[in-house]
Amino acid sequence: MAAREEMRLLSEALGVFSVLQSVKLDSDENIAAAVKFCDEKGAESVDDIVQNGFVDDFVSALRLKSIPGRKLKAALQPLDSLASQLSRRGERPASSRPQLSARPIEPKLLLREGAPVTTEQANDLQQSLHAHLGSRSWDEWWPQVCISYATGTRPGVDARGAGPGMLQAAAIMQALHGAGIPCASGLHVPPGSNWKDFLIKIDSRFSRCEVLIVLLSSAFFRSHPCLLEVHKATQAKRMKIIPLRCEEPLPNKDEQWLDVGMQDARLLDEVQSQLGSINALPARGLFFDDEKYLKELVAQITKEVSRGTTPNVKAGARHKT
Structure with a gap:
């Protein structure tokens, strides 16, 4: 074994x-x-x-x-078809694309069939997101919104550990940060830390998370970390889950998380039942097809949470009920 x-x-x-x-x-x-x-x-x-x-x-x-x-x-061999698509659409080569850094991400890069995501772009993007913590450490930061996403690395297209999923998550975090709403994802976990440290940001004694945004894609439904993140949200006493349709078609229920064994059957059922009962945004089409959907999302979340920076949590504080 x-x-x-x-x-x-x-x-x-x-x-x-x-x-x-x-x-x-x-x-x-x-x-x-x-x-x-x-x-x-x-x-x-x-x-x-x-x-x-x-x-x-x-x-x-x-x-x-x-x-x-x-x-x-x-x-x-997706590169040949990707190259022909970019040629027909007049995309600029990777070398002439602007660096992602802290600037808004170009809408065309957020599409599943978008241009390759390089190692340099991914690293620059992650560094810019770490700046959202300001003077606080990761251990002291308890955001009001969290995002569950899968990187979705496209074999032969994106650099290892990079993909459209991370760009999509970052675009949402940038928008919420600009609206004064703290938002975190696995991209914020510091080097050398366990990725599971992100789970307690979603729900724990000290959590202040009120909304979990879920980026639905085929990669999401293969990701065990994503399964655990959504399950964590289902266990919270107060949590609004907002699924965003980022890819079509999506796997049906019997094709989701195929590597999950019988020992996690209850966990899988709880997540699928919860996600299956929630309408995704948008009602039709894909979330990143139109910039208006991001504006609608920010407006919706603004109503769900208190605006401004979440204060540091005092010892003994608990997730709100």
Whole structure:
């Protein structure tokens, strides 16, 4: 079991697990073969496989039948279709795009089919979000709004650990910050800290969170951290959950969080029941198709929470009931 888990972690670090999972080829045998191929070729990520022309060799190494092999090959080659889309739409090359930094994120970068997200952009963006804490430390900061999102790294397109999901979450946080509403996500967790430290910002004795914004995407419904974040919100005595439709089509109930075992069946059911009963914003289409939806979201949240900076929490304070 330990060896199996280690192999999966390696495949996730390389970026091949998400590719295999997207075409339902994430068996232990395929994962092991994929990791072995990367090791033999010296590939540090799935990007290396695509950019160095090893897609056919990679697919062959997994010894798949014809149709599964074609599906995997298609999943590994989004760059050609992306390049043609950008050409038709007159997008500027990555080198001429403005840096994200603290400036507003360009709407076109927020789309699922948007331009690649680079390591430099992702790091600059995360640093700008850390500035939202001001002089406070992460341990002292208890925001009124939290965001649950999945990075959604597109294999062969985005840098490792980067993707449209983080840009979408950051755009919302920037808008709320500008409206004087503290808002946090996993992007605020400091280097060297456990990502689960974010969970207590959603609900705990000291939490001041009143709203959880959920960015619905196919990657979200594969993310175990997202599952835990939403479940944390369902346990709060007072919490408004606002789902935003960021991608279509979305997985149906039987296709969500497929890696969850029977030991977490109740947790999964509670999250799916809660999310399934809430209308997403917008009613039709996608949230980032029109800037007006972001304005509507900020207006809605302003009504839900007290404006201004949340004061530091005194020892013994509890989540409001």
